[in-house]
Amino acid sequence: MSERASTDSRTIAVLIPVFNDDGQLDATLRSIEDQRVPVVVVIVDDGSDPPIAVPHPSRQEIVVLRHDVNRGIAHALNTGLAYIVDREIPYVARIDNGDRCAPGRLARQWNFLEQNPSVYLVGSAVEWRDDEGRSRFTRVFPTTHDTIVRALHHTSVLIHAAVMFRTNVVRSAGMYSTAYAAAQDLDFFWRIARRHQVANLPETLVVARFDPAGISMRRRRAQLWSTLRIQLAFFRPSTWASYYGILKTLGRFVVPYSVIVAVKGAMSRRARIEAT
Secondary structure (H helix, E strand, O other): OOOOOOOOOOOEEEEEEEOOOOOOHHHHHHHHOOOOOOEEEEEEEEOOOOOOOOOOOOOOEEEEEEEOOOOOHHHHHHHHHHHHHHHOOOEEEEOOOOOEEOOOHHHHHHHHHHHOOOEEEEEEEEEEEOOOOOEEEEEOOOOOHHHHHHHHOOOOOOOHHHOEEEHHHHHHHOOOOOOOOOOHHHHHHHHHHOOOEEEEEEEEEEEEEOOOOOHHHHOHHHHHHHHHHHHHHOOOOOOHHHHHHHHHHHHHOOOOHHHHHHHHHHHHHHHHHHHO
16 A cells, blocks of 8 residues: 555546455556546445455555455445545546556546536446456446436446546435435435536546456346335426336346347447447
8 A cells, every 4th residue: 555645636536345355456446547537446345355455556646445344335335435535535536446447538527527517427338248358248327417317217327336436426425325225326416416417428538347247147136126215205206207217227127138238238239330
């Protein structure tokens, strides 16, 4: 762990919760180097056995916070976020263990937020690749606040591992909720979006790890129940997307995830063909 550096107004805290690293952390950390902005990497070790060790020396400041026992991702995120708030680091970027930032990702999102002071959170397009390096699918999302909010009623258009947000947003939106298992990010985004402007950049700035054993697969049913509860909490009777979202989530209980992945892959291939 490097020595604590001073914090300037451009500093970005990259928040990475980790439980039992399976050899992916090194690639994630290397992708954060040379991002052309000051970075503090905040790793929250959520009770790993053995404890997480930073795999290689870094020119960046790396802070490792530890839970004695596994408490879950929402608690890990809040531990990291509380540290970042206490340090008064102005921006938070998320990345998950095993995912990789594209070159210039952090600088691109930082510049966007600096140039758009009314926007408090910005995401990007994301590509999912498996451990053999094969592209499984890419998703490009709505970019403006109104289109993102409409879409949030029925689909995830802000990818947690690809967002950057202003740290001071927690003053109005609060920390991550522990009430929504495997869907705390959707609730967090909704609470931000109903108070502040949000956006997406059209570029693919994150390559996410497609992991068949990841949380979206292992805890899919819990995630769907949490998603349904969030949709009901933010339900708008005058908005058709609210009704569509609930029907879509109910349908996902009976549609195998492999079918959803196949559809996303087919849509990605079609989009690439149309773009050529």
